[in-house]
Amino acid sequence: MMTFKHAARALHSEAKSSGMTPLNGKFIVFDGGEGCGKSTQARLLQQRLEAGGARVLLVRDPGSTRVGEMIRGVVLDPDHGEIVMRCEMMLYMAARAQMMGEIILPALADNQVVICDRFVSSTLAYQLGGDGLSADEIRAVAEIALRGRWPDLTLIFDMPVEHSRNRVRAKFEQRTETLFGEQVKVVKDRIEQRPEAYHEQVRQNYLAQVERDPERHKLIDGAHPVERVHQHVVQAISQVLGLDL
Numbered sequence: 239m240m241t242f243k244h245a246a247r248a249l250h251s252e253a254k255s256s257g258m259t260p261l262n263g264k265f266i267v268f269d270g271g272e273g274c275g276k277s278t279q280a281r282l283l284q285q286r287l288e289a290g291g292a293r294v295l296l297v298r299d300p301g302s303t304r305v306g307e308m309i310r311g312v313v314l315d316p317d318h319g320e321i322v323m324r325c326e327m328m329l330y331m332a333a334r335a336q337m338m339g340e341i342i343l344p345a346l347a348d349n350q351v352v353i354c355d356r357f358v359s360s361t362l363a364y365q366l367g368g369d370g371l372s373a374d375e376i377r378a379v380a381e382i383a384l385r386g387r388w389p390d391l392t393l394i395f396d397m398p399v400e401h402s403r404n405r406v407r408a409k410f411e412q413r414t415e416t417l418f419g420e421q422v423k424v425v426k427d428r429i430e431q432r433p434e435a436y437h438e439q440v441r442q443n444y445l446a447q448v449e450r451d452p453e454r455h456k457l458i459d460g461a462h463p464v465e466r467v468h469q470h471v472v473q474a475i476s477q478v479l480g481l482d483l
Contacts, residue, residue: 262349264478265342265387267357270395271441272430273405274460275467279395280355282468283475287351295345299356300333303340309333314427321428323368327376330361335383343387358384359392359455363443364429391478393471394448395460399438402460 266283268276277298284296300310312318313329321329334357345352358380365371380388448455456474460467 262351263346264391265346265352265354265389266475266478267354267359267389267392268395269356269359269363269392270444270458270460271363271397271399271402271437273402274395274397275405275464276393276395276460277355278464279393279458279467279471280353282464283471284353286468286472293348293350294353295341295350296353297337297341297355299337299354299360300330301337303333303336305336305340306333309336314429316428316431318428323365323371326368327361327365327371327379330365331379331383334358334380338384338387343385346387354389357389357392359394359444359447362447363440366443367439389454391474392447392455393458393474394444394455395458395467396441396444397459397461399434399441403434403437 268280268283270276280296284294287294299306300313301307309329309332313321313326313333342352342354358376361376361380362373366373366376445457448457458467458470458474462470
């Protein structure tokens with residue numbers, strides 16, 4: 239059976255004459271709770287696709303634009319505890335609107351593969367229910383921010399909250415950075431500081447998205463070793479990209 243790398247290269251070669259390939263213009267989101275490994279898996283997929291000849295844009299939400307990174311700094315800063323949930327939702331959507339208009343839509347129009355670390359699926363998990371926010375309200379605002387261009391596939395990385403919280407705890411016990419010549423410990427952001435019960439509800443909200451729309455969402459068990467999770471990601475992505483692995 240043809241490997242993913244060989245298949246992608248063959249498709250890229252055909253694109254020179256046809257101008258099209260199943261790799262072109264796809265928008266894929268990696269999402270899930272804290273410490274689920276989605277960022278690692280997004281980078282691994284980027285490397286694998288690029289090795290096969292695809293042009294890939296990897297972005298993070300919120301962020302990846304000057305305006306988006308400024309909003310990220312505001313919404314995740316622990317000092318901004320007064321931000322109410324509706325404001326939090328709107329800030330995330332504003333960052334997405336900028337990222338869509340500035341880099342994602344142009345990249346898709348240029349037949350690149352766009353991989354996004356978090357997206358609207360995060361808001362439907364983390365902000366749902368806050369200030370009485372409904373899923374319909376969130377999707378209505380998202381429709382405006384995204385200009386109607388929703389992801390082709392959203393991978394939801396799942397694991398028990400206790401497991402994910404242990405990963406986050408270990409990460410912050412080891413993470414430091416140099417600030418004015420001194421090593422300082424990086425603190426958890428506003429979202430990471432919320433209680434375990436909140437994160438358990440977030441997990442259930444993610445699972446509900448998969449159940450609601452299984453054609454555009456795939457559940458990935460993030461508790462397995464990195465390489466095994468990567469293989470599950472490749473299997474899910476292959477369905478969207480049209481590759482027979």
